[in-house]
Each structure stands twice: as structure tokens, then as C-alpha cells.
Amino acid sequence: MNHEDMIAAESEQLASVLATAHPRAQVPTCPEWNAADLLWHLTGVQRFWSAVLEQDVRTDDAAESLESAAPPQPSAISEMLPVRKVATQELVDQLRQLGDDEPRWTWWEADQTVGFTRRMQVCEAVMHRIDAELTAQMDVGPIAAEVATLCVDHCVDVMWGWMPDWATWTPQAVVELVAEDTGGRWLIEVGRWRGTGPESGRNFDVPRAVRAGTDAPAPTAQVSAPVDHLARWAWTRRGEAEVTGQTEATSAVEQLLAQGIQ
Structure with missing residues (x-):
């Protein structure tokens, strides 16, 4: 896979779809957004x-400064389209221009490299392209197997796995994800993290999943689908997957998916 070509192609498809969409059409997979919001979101990201990458940002403060300098959303999709193309x-x-191992700030503390951003931006472009097609009530185009595998990997390793360092992690079940067409398999522990925010005083009880360790018990549930649907299922983009197994495990999976991923 050429990650950069994939980002460019998926972003272009998203823009092409949204160019003719009603700007206030609701995005069904991100219902707090409309079509115009979706286009501006990808542009801003x-x-x-x-x-x-260009400014060699390494710290939270520098990243926050960049984010606070973001321009306001234009009023019309037609104004956003050329800005998106440049972005x-x-x-x-x-x-x-940059290698995967070169250091740069990311929101994922465990991986402060360009490689993280490269992988994340492929997933971002692919999933939001699907959002655009669903918003326009079009048939969703397929995801190439290699790209879909990357998206499942990234979901398992990153999108489901965040937890603050003051929280407590309680696994509830081991679940196996199976890509029926490629043979790909992911063994994950699904559970919840809990704790009280030290600054807010708020109590948290949040679903989470991580890759299962070698000493994990046998899985008690399985999620099966072709790999492109498995990726869409994991990212809550209306992928069709079969979830089978013990009730406690399948319930934990349902709660994990119910959080959604923007």
C-alpha cells in the first residue's frame, strides 16, 4: 500500500461525493455533523x-497552539472544496518527505512518530469517505484488503485502547475477530476502565479493548466478517459482522461498539 496515494484518493472521493450533497444532510454515522461539517472536519484534520509535521511539533502546548489557530468554518461547501484540496x-x-521513525507529536502517548500519523490519516480518510457516501445515500465503495487490515489493526491498538494513567482496567472477556476472506485474526480483551478524574472529580466507567496477551484465557465470543466489513464494523461504519458467543462477552462487545468512533 502507498499510504499517501490512499489518503489522496480517499479524500478526493469524499470531496467529490460531498460537492453535490445537501450541506445540511445529516451524517448517519456521526449524527452531530452534517455534510458541510464532515467536509470541514477532514479539511481541518x-x-x-x-x-x-512541517513545524516539527513535539509538545502538547505547541499542538494546542496550532489547534487554537484553526480558521472558522466557511458558510458554503463550495468555499471549502479548494481549501480541502490544498490541505x-x-x-x-x-x-x-518524512520517515516513519522520525519524531513528531501525536495524541497517542505511546507512539510519538510520523508513522502513527501516516497510519491514522489513512484510516481517517477511508472512514470519512464512507461517512460521505452514507450521507449521500450512495452505495459504499469497498476497502482494499490491505487497507482494511490496517484499519482493524489501528482500531485494536489505538482507537479502543486509550485509558488515563489514573484509571483501573478490568478485563471482562476475550474475543476473537476473524476476517473470513483473508484469514486475519485479532485476539482482544474487552472490558472497562474506571476511576475518578483527579482534576474534574468526575467518575468514569468506560468500555475499552486491548490486544490479548499470550496468557489470556480462550475466547468466549467471535466476530466474523470479510475484512472490509470487519473494519467498518470496528469503526462503527455500518459493517455487517456476525457476533457469536457467551452473553457476557457479546454484551461487552456491544458496549464497546456503542461508544462509536468519530
């Missing part, structure tokens, strides 16, 4: 990360 090109150009 790509502008932000290209700036992180995608600038992101792709930066990624092509």
Missing part, C-alpha cells in the same frame, strides 16, 4: 497534521 496535498507532501 489534514491541515492540522500537515502543520504538525490534502500539503499533508501528503509532508508524509512523503
